[in-house]
Amino acid sequence: MRQLRAQIGNVAKADGSSVFEMGNTKVIAAVYGPREVQNKSQQISDQALVRCEYSMANFSTGDRMRKLKGDRRSTEISLVIRQTMEACILTHLMPRSQIDIFVQVLQADGGTRSACINAATLALADAGIPMRDIVTSCSAGYLNSTPLLDLNYTEDSAGGPDVTLGILPKLDKVTLLQMDAKLPVDIFENVMQLAIEGCKAIANYIREVLLENTNQLEYRRGL
Amino acid sequence: MQEAELVTPGEVLGRAAELKAGKGAYVAPHNKTIYASLTGLRRIIPPPTDSADQRPTVEVTGHKAHGPVPEPGSVVIARITKVMARTASADIMCVGPKSVRENFTGIIRQQDVRATEIDKVDMHLSFHPGDMVRAVVLSLGDARAYYLSTAKNELGVVSAESSAGAAMVPISWTEMQCPLTGQIEQRKVAKVEVN
Numbered sequence: 001m002r003q004l005r006a007q008i009g010n011v012a013k014a015d016g017s018s019v020f021e022m023g024n025t026k027v028i029a030a031v032y033g034p035r036e037v038q039n040k041s042q043q044i045s046d047q048a049l050v051r052c053e054y055s056m057a058n059f060s061t062g063d064r065m066r067k068l069k070g071d072r073r074s075t076e077i078s079l080v081i082r083q084t085m086e087a088c089i090l091t092h093l094m095p096r097s098q099i100d101i102f103v104q105v106l107q108a109d110g111g112t113r114s115a116c117i118n119a120a121t122l123a124l125a126d127a128g129i130p131m132r133d134i135v136t137s138c139s140a141g142y143l144n145s146t147p148l149l150d151l152n153y154t155e156d157s158a159g160g161p162d163v164t165l166g167i168l169p170k171l172d173k174v175t176l177l178q179m180d181a182k183l184p185v186d187i188f189e190n191v192m193q194l195a196i197e198g199c200k201a202i203a204n205y206i207r208e209v210l211l212e213n214t215n216q217l218e219y220r221r222g223l
Numbered sequence: 224m225q226e227a228e229l230v231t232p233g234e235v236l237g238r239a240a241e242l243k244a245g246k247g248a249y250v251a252p253h254n255k256t257i258y259a260s261l262t263g264l265r266r267i268i269p270p271p272t273d274s275a276d277q278r279p280t281v282e283v284t285g286h287k288a289h290g291p292v293p294e295p296g297s298v299v300i301a302r303i304t305k306v307m308a309r310t311a312s313a314d315i316m317c318v319g320p321k322s323v324r325e326n327f328t329g330i331i332r333q334q335d336v337r338a339t340e341i342d343k344v345d346m347h348l349s350f351h352p353g354d355m356v357r358a359v360v361l362s363l364g365d366a367r368a369y370y371l372s373t374a375k376n377e378l379g380v381v382s383a384e385s386s387a388g389a390a391m392v393p394i395s396w397t398e399m400q401c402p403l404t405g406q407i408e409q410r411k412v413a414k415v416e417v418n
Contacts, residue, residue: 015287034289036325040366090249090260125232128287130247130260133233170233170258171251207231210262214229217286218264 001138001150001198002111006118006209008126016127020119023152024109029119031127033099048094052082054116056105077113084137084166084176085120090130099129110152111139113164117176118202125210134206135175137166138198140191142183147191149198163188165195169203230259236281242267243276247283261285290324293360293369300381301329301371303354309333311350313358313371328368331358335372336411337379348397349411355382357413379413 002023011017014030021027037043054077058064085101101123103116117137124131141151143160156162161183166176183191230236236248239255245268247261259265263285270277293299293315301313315327334341336349350356357378358371373379385391385401385408393399393412400407 125262126287128261128285128289130249131232132249132251132258132260134231168233170235210231211229214262214264214286 001201002152004202004205006122006206008122008209008213014123014127016123016125016129018119018122018126020115020122021107022111022115022118022150024107025105025111025115025152026107027103027105027112027115027119029101029103029116029123031099031101031120031123031129033127033129034094034097035099037096037098043096046095047091048089048096049098050082050086050089050091050101051098052078052085052101052103052120054078054081054103054105056108056112060105060108077116080113080176080178081116081120084117084135085124087175088132088135088168089124090132093130099124108153110154110156111150113137113178114139114150114166117166118206122206122209125206126213133168133171134203135166136169136199136202136206137164137176138195138202139164140195140198142187142191147187147194149194161191163191163195165192165199167196167199169200228265229263230265230283231262232258232260234259236265236283241278243270243278243280245280245282247285248281257281259283291318291321292323293318293327293329295360295362297360298378299329299358299360299371301356301358303350303352303356306346306350306352308346311346312368313356315369315371316355329358329360329371330364330368331356331371331373335361335370335374338374341374348409350380351383351408351410353384354380354410357381373411373413376414377416379411381413381415383408383410 005021007019010019011030016031019028054074101120105112114137121134139151140163141148141160161181164178167174236257239250244250244257248257249260250257261283263283265283268280297318299315300317301315303313305312311331313329315329333344336344358373361370361372364370383391387401387404389401389403391399391401398407399410
């Protein structure tokens with residue numbers, strides 16, 4: 001797995017924010033909420049409404065992209081992240097309110113989907129939004145008869161299958177599983193097991209970052 | 224009893240048979256275990272001695288303080304925005320000593336302005352747009368606004384500006400005077416305790 005780096009509290013105006021790096025992939029997430037629903041027609045009377053927006057900065061890939069915010073890939077990834085986070089936020093505790101998650105990719109080098117979910121988890125924990133467990137995500141693939149963990153852009157574009165997995169590590173539940181290309185079932189199980197271990201390692205790292213941040217806050221408050 | 228241990232979301236705090244889940248914790252129904260839902264310090268609160276359920280409560284105190292929300296019975300400071308024939312609308316600015324972070328709207332109805340002769344109240348002689356009032360929240364109201372009441376001696380207009388632009392001085396339960404022009408204007412004045 002590539003080197004992980006994370007920071008909390010970068011966006012001062014947001015309720016929670018984080019920057020998450022997996023190797024060369026760098027993602028920034030900002031969470032606003034729980035706050036009053038802006039579009040009253042979408043208000044849910046017994047739950048919070050979770051909205052998510054994923055975008056890639058123009059300068060994130062090798063060639064500068066034209067700004068395509070509403071394109072199909074962005075919409076699909078926004079939907080995926082929203083469903084993953086909605087499964088783990090305790091929405092029934094905040095009826096008639098709205099939680100906004102904004103994720104932007106600053107540097108893309110493969111595994112942006114996973115980095116976005118990890119960044120969103122950290123930002124939600126920073127915002128103090130009650131969750132069942134932290135969600136961690138990792139991608140894995142299979143190239144040249146070897147299962148690979150955490151693919152970068154070159155490995156991803158080599159044409160092998162790409163499995164993205166999101167789990168709740170302490171509850172041992174899977175919230176996201178996506179794969180493109182085809183894999184025989186027994187090899188798929190190996191790849192999925194590898195991805196689960198990768199997710200658990202990321203979970204340990206995220207927990208360390210959260211505890212370190214809380215310790216810093218306690219220290220500054222003089223406790 | 225305080226055991227200050229730092230936990231993150233998803234960590235096991237105990238079994239539902241021995242502990243109750245307080246704020247920042249939840250019970251997973253399928254295996255009756257209590258997990259943390261926030262990042263923060265885990266604290267165990269002993270049960271009140273007279274309750275039937277003698278399990279201590281475990282809660283996790285996080286760091287993000289969300290802004291205060293008006294609750295029924297809380298005293299709020301609001302600024303009047305609109306005065307109509309039977310109601311006055313106000314923007315709630317503070318709940319107790321803390322200022323709110325989001326905009327909450329309140330409505331003062333004719334029957335809630337004062338405690339006596341409630342059907343003879345003239346809204347325009349009680350409030351003016353721009354007045355700061357101290358009111359108590361009656362209820363959560365409807366989808367648009369909280370219901371507020373000023374029907375007590377210490378509730379009502381605390382600060383108001385006269386038509387000349389100066390801060391008016393209260394002279395009785397129902398009158399305030401402008402120090403610049405001497406004009407007397409009618410308001411439902413609050414009795415502010417001077418200590």
